Amino acid sequence: LAKTTQPISMDSYEGQEVNITCSHNNIATNDYITWYQQFPSQGPRFIIQGYKTKVTNEVASLFIPADRKSSTLSLPRVSLSDTAVYYCLVGENTPLVFGKGTRLSVIA
C-alpha cells in the first residue's frame, strides 16, 4: 500500500482558504486518493475522493496532478468548526490505511 506524507500541523485564520498537500510517491495505478476529517472523540468522516485531475463537492476540492504523486485538499473559507485532523489515504478498496494526519487549527 502506498505510504503518504503530510504536514503534522497547520494553522489558519478564519475565512482563509487552506490547502493541505499529501505526498504519495509510490501510488499504484489502481489506487484512489481519499481524505477523511476527524474531530476529537469522534470517528473519521469522509470528505472527498479522487483519481486524477480535480474533484469538487460541497465541502472541499481535491487537486491531483498528472503524475498523481501528490494531492492537495483545499478547504475554502475555513471556520472555527473546521478545526480537526485531516487524513490523506491512498489505496484500492479496503482496508483503509491511516497515517498520523494533519492537525488543522483555525484561529479567530
Added chain:
Amino acid sequence: DAGVTQSPTHLIKTRGQQVTLRCSPKSGHDTVSWYQQALGQGPQFIFQYYEEEERQRGNFPDRFSGHQYPNYSSELNVNALLLGDSALYLCASSIGLAGRGGQETQYFGPGTRLLVL
C-alpha cells in the same frame, strides 16, 4: 436514519480481563470494520466482517476476535487485556465487499474509549 452506533462509550478494565464492544452499522450497510486508534495516531485496521465471516484482518494478535450477527451488527472481543490496548475503538460500516473500484466510503461510529489499568 441512524448512523453507526457503538456501545459502551467508555470502559475501564484491568490487565488480564476480557472486554466486548458492540457496533450497529448504518441502515442498509452489511459490512463492518473495526479499527483501533491510539492517542495521537491514526486508526489502525483490526478486521472486517461480511456475511458473518471475517474477510480481512490487520496485524493484530489472536486476542482480538470478532463476530457478526445476521442483522449485521458486530462485536469486538479482546482477551487478556494489556495496558497497550488502551485506545479508541472505532467501528465503520459500508456496503458489500471491495471490488467496485475506488476506496469504498466507510461510515464511522463515535467509538468506544477503553482504558486498561
